[in-house]
Amino acid sequence: MTASGRAGEPSAWPPLRGELRGIEPYGAPQLDVPVQLNVNENPYGPSDACIADIAAAAAEAAATLNRYPDREFVALRADLASYLSGDAGAGVTIAPEQVWAANGSNEVMLQLLQAFGGPGRTAVSFAPTYSMYPEYARDTNTRWVAGRRAEDFALDLDAARDLVKTEQPSVILLPSPNNPTGTALPPEAVRTLCEAAGDEGIVVVDEAYGEFRRTGVPSALELLPSYRNLVVTRTMSKAFAGAGLRLGYLAADPAICDAIRVVRLPYHLSAVTQAVARAALRHAPELLGKVDELRGERDALVGWLRAEGYDVADSDANFVLFGRFADRHAVWQGLLDQGVLIRETGPDGWLRVSVGTATEMAAFRTALNEVTAVNGERA
Known part of the structure; x- marks a missing residue:
């Protein structure tokens, strides 16, 4: 026997x-x-009035913490x-x-x-895509298959349809706008993959950044009445300035x-989370009020x-994905040395920067010019 206690297995701790x-x-x-x-x-936090409403809602929920929360969170679902x-859409x-x-x-x-x-089922997405997707698949013992996006990060619909027909996935994950590229999907892409998947698979359009889409770019929500295998996800972390709230839906x-x-x-959403989320939704116009400015x-x-x-x-x-750099890590580190933290993610040679306040974006532009002037790291 090995130190792990199982014959033929290497010693390792923890198991x-x-x-x-x-x-x-x-x-x-x-x-x-x-x-x-x-x-x-979102670089803009809530107003004093919103904070006060959230605090009052949390205090009211605190008085009931000896009881379990509403397991079905009916009021929050309605909001x-x-x-x-x-x-x-209309x-x-x-x-x-x-x-x-x-x-x-x-x-x-x-x-x-x-x-x-x-086990025995497959999840599909199209790279580059959100780096957590393969981890969800791994953690649930789901086979993971990643197709490729086109050079401009759009979906090649013929290739995407063919991959779905070949792999017959149970779940198709489609971020729109895509992370890390920012690319939104046209409605015909969602229709094509919903029809390709049929009743054997669900198509998940991840609209975590949906509120930031440009004028005229529709949400996949418009297609829900047409496809029972369509799922559209959102979050309160981004446009709602609620990253610390931890509420997705x-x-x-x-x-x-x-x-x-x-x-x-059981009871996976606490009473406090439900109360705070509902309070934030009451202030939706305010919390979303900076979206146009960030756009x-x-x-x-x-x-x-580009200039x-x-x-x-x-x-x-x-956010914006930009490149290309011979050594993107050197650029990332140079920006960090200037006090500007961005993300080293996405395809080789590219970097991703979140959109902040006008002051923060000015600091980023200045730092990027200084870093590239010093080490000339463009590809």
């Missing part, structure tokens, strides 16, 4: 699943620097349904029974993979929401980067 050994946990650097532009946060109906109404919520859109995605993925056919209830943990800063940044000679992906999000 972690073999496929998880040596893997670093997910996470962007959390560094105390003057300009933090690496995790796509989320009302908000989504206003963003879904003629589309989202009912409370079509809404589900969890601890950030990360847990929403994990629950979807728990319910619809698993989805809209889908009620049967999908009921299926998720099988795998959710303007994003579009100005895209224009400036400086960089390759820049079209963005419908609150």
